Amino acid sequence: MHITIGITDTETRYQNYPAWIKGDNSDIEIIRLTPANIDDQKKCDGIVLSGGIDTHPKFYNNDCINYQFAPREYNAARDEFELKIFKYAQEKKKPLLAVCRGMQLVNIALGGDLIQDIEESGKLNHRRNEDSDRMHEITVVKGSLMYEIAGTESCIINSAHHQALGKIADELVITAFSPDGIAETAEWKNKKDRPFLFCVQFHPERLAQQQNTDTLPREIRKQFLKAVNQKK
Numbered sequence: 001m002h003i004t005i006g007i008t009d010t011e012t013r014y015q016n017y018p019a020w021i022k023g024d025n026s027d028i029e030i031i032r033l034t035p036a037n038i039d040d041q042k043k044c045d046g047i048v049l050s051g052g053i054d055t056h057p058k059f060y061n062n063d064c065i066n067y068q069f070a071p072r073e074y075n076a077a078r079d080e081f082e083l084k085i086f087k088y089a090q091e092k093k094k095p096l097l098a099v100c101r102g103m104q105l106v107n108i109a110l111g112g113d114l115i116q117d118i119e120e121s122g123k124l125n126h127r128r129n130e131d132s133d134r135m136h137e138i139t140v141v142k143g144s145l146m147y148e149i150a151g152t153e154s155c156i157i158n159s160a161h162h163q164a165l166g167k168i169a170d171e172l173v174i175t176a177f178s179p180d181g182i183a184e185t186a187e188w189k190n191k192k193d194r195p196f197l198f199c200v201q202f203h204p205e206r207l208a209q210q211q212n213t214d215t216l217p218r219e220i221r222k223q224f225l226k227a228v229n230q231k232k
Contacts, residue, residue: 003228006033006044008082008102010052011075013206017050017099020205021221028225035081041088046095046228049086049102051203054163055079060113067116069127069162083109095196095227097220100161103186103199110169115182117162123180128160133203133210135159138184144175145198146185149219157184157202158210164201172199196227 007017009032018030031040033047041047056074057065065074082102086109089096098106104114115121126134138157140147147153165183168174176185186199200220208214 001229001232002027002029003045003225003232004029004031004043005046005048005228006031006041006085007048008050008085009034009078010050010101012052014050016203016205017048020217021048021225023221033085035077038081038084041085044094045232046097046224047085047089048224049082049096049098049105051100051102051160053078053101055101055105055108055114057114057116059083060108062113062116064116068120069117079105090195093195093231095224095231096198097224098197098199099205100201100203103183103201104163104165106197106199107165107169107172107186110171112169112172113166115164115166118164118182119162123182124178126159126164126178126182127162133158133160133206135210136178138176138178140185141175144173144185145187145223146175149198149223150176150216151219155216156211157216158207159201160203161201195231196224198224 005021022028053071053075056076056079059079082105118126140150140153172186173189174183174186184201188194188197204217204220207217
Protein backbone atom coordinates (compact mmCIF):
# COMPACT_ATOMS: atom_id res chain seq x y z
CA MET A 1 0.00 0.00 0.00
CA HIS A 2 1.41 3.37 -1.02
CA ILE A 3 1.68 5.87 1.83
CA THR A 4 3.05 9.39 2.03
CA ILE A 5 4.94 10.60 5.10
CA GLY A 6 5.64 14.27 5.68
CA ILE A 7 8.86 15.04 7.58
CA THR A 8 9.36 18.61 8.73
CA ASP A 9 12.54 20.28 7.56
CA THR A 10 15.42 20.76 9.98
CA GLU A 11 18.74 22.56 10.05
CA THR A 12 20.62 19.45 11.19
CA ARG A 13 21.00 15.97 9.69
CA TYR A 14 17.67 15.95 7.86
CA GLN A 15 18.77 13.09 5.60
CA ASN A 16 18.68 10.63 8.51
CA TYR A 17 14.90 10.90 8.86
CA PRO A 18 13.74 9.84 5.37
CA ALA A 19 16.44 7.15 5.25
CA TRP A 20 15.07 5.69 8.50
CA ILE A 21 11.35 6.01 7.74
CA LYS A 22 11.52 4.89 4.12
CA GLY A 23 14.19 2.22 4.40
CA ASP A 24 13.98 -0.01 1.34
CA ASN A 25 10.18 0.24 1.10
CA SER A 26 9.31 1.62 -2.33
CA ASP A 27 5.67 2.06 -1.24
CA ILE A 28 6.67 4.91 1.09
CA GLU A 29 6.92 8.40 -0.35
CA ILE A 30 8.59 11.16 1.68
CA ILE A 31 7.65 14.84 1.48
CA ARG A 32 10.05 17.35 3.02
CA LEU A 33 7.67 19.82 4.65
CA THR A 34 8.71 23.47 4.91
CA PRO A 35 6.84 26.75 5.48
CA ALA A 36 6.92 27.23 1.69
CA ASN A 37 5.02 24.01 0.94
CA ILE A 38 2.88 23.63 4.06
CA ASP A 39 -0.16 22.76 1.93
CA ASP A 40 1.57 19.49 1.07
CA GLN A 41 0.56 18.30 4.54
CA LYS A 42 -2.79 17.51 2.89
CA LYS A 43 -1.04 14.82 0.84
CA CYS A 44 0.48 13.16 3.91
CA ASP A 45 -0.85 10.05 5.63
CA GLY A 46 1.45 10.56 8.61
CA ILE A 47 3.73 13.26 10.01
CA VAL A 48 7.19 13.26 11.59
CA LEU A 49 8.25 16.35 13.55
CA SER A 50 12.04 16.43 13.36
CA GLY A 51 14.71 17.63 15.78
CA GLY A 52 16.69 20.85 15.58
CA ILE A 53 17.02 24.36 16.95
CA ASP A 54 15.41 25.47 20.24
CA THR A 55 11.83 26.68 20.04
CA HIS A 56 11.56 30.42 20.73
CA PRO A 57 10.62 30.85 24.41
CA LYS A 58 7.71 33.15 23.54
CA PHE A 59 5.78 30.09 22.41
CA TYR A 60 5.77 28.76 25.97
CA ASN A 61 5.30 32.14 27.65
CA ASN A 62 8.89 32.60 28.81
CA ASP A 63 10.73 35.91 28.46
CA CYS A 64 14.24 34.50 28.94
CA ILE A 65 16.08 34.19 25.63
CA ASN A 66 19.71 34.28 26.89
CA TYR A 67 19.95 31.02 28.81
CA GLN A 68 22.95 28.68 28.53
CA PHE A 69 23.44 27.31 24.98
CA ALA A 70 20.60 29.43 23.61
CA PRO A 71 20.83 29.81 19.82
CA ARG A 72 22.24 33.03 18.41
CA GLU A 73 19.15 33.29 16.26
CA TYR A 74 15.84 31.53 16.75
CA ASN A 75 13.65 30.31 13.91
CA ALA A 76 10.20 31.51 14.92
CA ALA A 77 8.91 30.90 11.40
CA ARG A 78 9.71 27.20 11.84
CA ASP A 79 8.04 27.19 15.25
CA GLU A 80 4.84 28.69 13.85
CA PHE A 81 4.92 26.33 10.87
CA GLU A 82 5.30 23.20 12.99
CA LEU A 83 2.63 24.30 15.45
CA LYS A 84 0.29 24.59 12.46
CA ILE A 85 1.39 21.16 11.24
CA PHE A 86 0.65 19.64 14.65
CA LYS A 87 -2.77 21.30 14.83
CA TYR A 88 -3.66 20.09 11.34
CA ALA A 89 -2.54 16.53 12.15
CA GLN A 90 -4.83 16.49 15.18
CA GLU A 91 -7.79 17.92 13.29
CA LYS A 92 -7.40 15.33 10.52
CA LYS A 93 -6.41 12.54 12.95
CA LYS A 94 -3.13 11.82 11.23
CA PRO A 95 -0.58 9.63 13.05
CA LEU A 96 2.32 11.72 14.32
CA LEU A 97 5.82 10.83 15.48
CA ALA A 98 7.76 13.58 17.27
CA VAL A 99 11.54 13.45 17.68
CA CYS A 100 13.62 15.52 20.16
CA ARG A 101 12.64 19.14 19.39
CA GLY A 102 9.44 17.63 17.98
CA MET A 103 8.55 16.16 21.37
CA GLN A 104 9.18 19.53 23.01
CA LEU A 105 7.03 21.28 20.42
CA VAL A 106 4.12 18.87 21.04
CA ASN A 107 4.31 19.61 24.77
CA ILE A 108 4.30 23.34 24.03
CA ALA A 109 1.39 23.03 21.60
CA LEU A 110 -0.66 21.30 24.31
CA GLY A 111 0.11 23.88 27.00
CA GLY A 112 3.30 22.59 28.62
CA ASP A 113 6.69 24.28 28.81
CA LEU A 114 10.41 23.49 28.70
CA ILE A 115 13.47 23.27 30.89
CA GLN A 116 15.56 25.82 29.00
CA ASP A 117 18.89 24.20 29.83
CA ILE A 118 19.14 20.84 31.56
CA GLU A 119 22.50 21.44 33.22
CA GLU A 120 21.48 24.90 34.48
CA SER A 121 18.51 23.19 36.13
CA GLY A 122 20.93 21.00 38.12
CA LYS A 123 20.66 17.80 36.11
CA LEU A 124 23.23 15.87 34.06
CA ASN A 125 24.65 16.81 30.66
CA HIS A 126 22.46 15.37 27.89
CA ARG A 127 24.21 17.18 25.03
CA ARG A 128 25.88 15.54 22.09
CA ASN A 129 29.64 14.94 22.29
CA GLU A 130 31.76 16.58 19.60
CA ASP A 131 31.36 13.79 17.07
CA SER A 132 28.74 11.44 18.53
CA ASP A 133 25.63 11.29 20.67
CA ARG A 134 25.80 10.48 24.34
CA MET A 135 24.34 7.14 25.38
CA HIS A 136 22.46 6.39 28.59
CA GLU A 137 19.87 4.11 30.10
CA ILE A 138 16.19 4.95 30.48
CA THR A 139 13.46 3.43 32.62
CA VAL A 140 10.25 2.52 30.79
CA VAL A 141 6.77 2.56 32.34
CA LYS A 142 5.05 -0.83 32.07
CA GLY A 143 1.76 -0.87 30.17
CA SER A 144 2.73 2.08 27.98
CA LEU A 145 3.18 2.27 24.21
CA MET A 146 6.90 2.70 24.83
CA TYR A 147 6.89 -0.56 26.82
CA GLU A 148 5.06 -2.30 23.99
CA ILE A 149 7.68 -0.99 21.57
CA ALA A 150 10.76 -1.66 23.70
CA GLY A 151 9.55 -4.88 25.31
CA THR A 152 11.55 -4.09 28.44
CA GLU A 153 11.58 -1.81 31.49
CA SER A 154 15.02 -0.43 30.65
CA CYS A 155 17.02 0.19 27.51
CA ILE A 156 19.87 2.29 26.17
CA ILE A 157 19.15 5.35 24.03
CA ASN A 158 21.17 8.19 22.51
CA SER A 159 21.12 11.75 23.77
CA ALA A 160 21.83 15.00 21.92
CA HIS A 161 19.77 17.75 23.56
CA HIS A 162 20.17 20.47 26.16
CA GLN A 163 16.46 21.22 26.67
CA ALA A 164 13.68 18.97 27.93
CA LEU A 165 10.05 18.95 28.96
CA GLY A 166 9.37 21.07 32.03
CA LYS A 167 5.69 21.33 32.96
CA ILE A 168 4.02 18.40 31.24
CA ALA A 169 0.90 19.18 29.23
CA ASP A 170 -2.25 17.80 30.88
CA GLU A 171 -3.07 15.63 27.86
CA LEU A 172 0.30 13.86 27.87
CA VAL A 173 1.82 11.18 30.07
CA ILE A 174 5.55 10.50 30.35
CA THR A 175 6.36 6.84 29.73
CA ALA A 176 10.16 6.73 30.00
CA PHE A 177 12.67 8.63 32.13
CA SER A 178 16.42 9.14 32.24
CA PRO A 179 18.24 8.40 35.54
CA ASP A 180 18.04 12.10 36.50
CA GLY A 181 14.31 12.30 35.78
CA ILE A 182 14.28 13.85 32.30
CA ALA A 183 11.23 12.87 30.22
CA GLU A 184 12.36 10.58 27.38
CA THR A 185 9.05 9.47 25.81
CA ALA A 186 5.48 10.75 25.92
CA GLU A 187 2.09 9.73 24.59
CA TRP A 188 -1.58 10.58 25.06
CA LYS A 189 -2.82 10.20 28.63
CA ASN A 190 -6.21 9.19 27.21
CA LYS A 191 -5.96 7.55 23.79
CA LYS A 192 -9.71 7.23 23.16
CA ASP A 193 -10.66 8.88 19.84
CA ARG A 194 -7.10 10.19 19.50
CA PRO A 195 -4.81 9.67 16.51
CA PHE A 196 -1.51 7.85 17.07
CA LEU A 197 1.01 10.06 18.88
CA PHE A 198 4.44 8.98 20.04
CA CYS A 199 7.08 11.42 21.23
CA VAL A 200 10.73 10.60 21.86
CA GLN A 201 13.43 12.87 23.26
CA PHE A 202 16.19 10.76 21.73
CA HIS A 203 17.04 10.15 18.05
CA PRO A 204 15.84 6.77 16.74
CA GLU A 205 16.69 7.84 13.18
CA ARG A 206 20.38 7.43 14.00
CA LEU A 207 20.33 5.17 17.06
CA ALA A 208 21.02 2.01 15.06
CA GLN A 209 24.27 3.55 13.84
CA GLN A 210 25.50 3.64 17.44
CA GLN A 211 24.30 0.28 18.72
CA ASN A 212 24.89 -3.33 17.78
CA THR A 213 21.14 -3.73 17.28
CA ASP A 214 18.43 -1.73 15.52
CA THR A 215 15.61 -3.23 17.59
CA LEU A 216 14.31 -0.03 19.20
CA PRO A 217 14.40 2.24 16.11
CA ARG A 218 12.93 -0.58 14.01
CA GLU A 219 10.05 -1.11 16.42
CA ILE A 220 9.30 2.63 16.70
CA ARG A 221 9.17 2.86 12.90
CA LYS A 222 7.03 -0.28 12.74
CA GLN A 223 4.44 1.05 15.21
CA PHE A 224 4.25 4.42 13.46
CA LEU A 225 3.82 2.92 9.99
CA LYS A 226 1.29 0.42 11.32
CA ALA A 227 -0.80 3.33 12.61
CA VAL A 228 -0.44 5.14 9.27
CA ASN A 229 -1.58 2.07 7.32
CA GLN A 230 -4.53 1.55 9.64
CA LYS A 231 -5.63 5.15 9.15
CA LYS A 232 -5.15 4.97 5.38
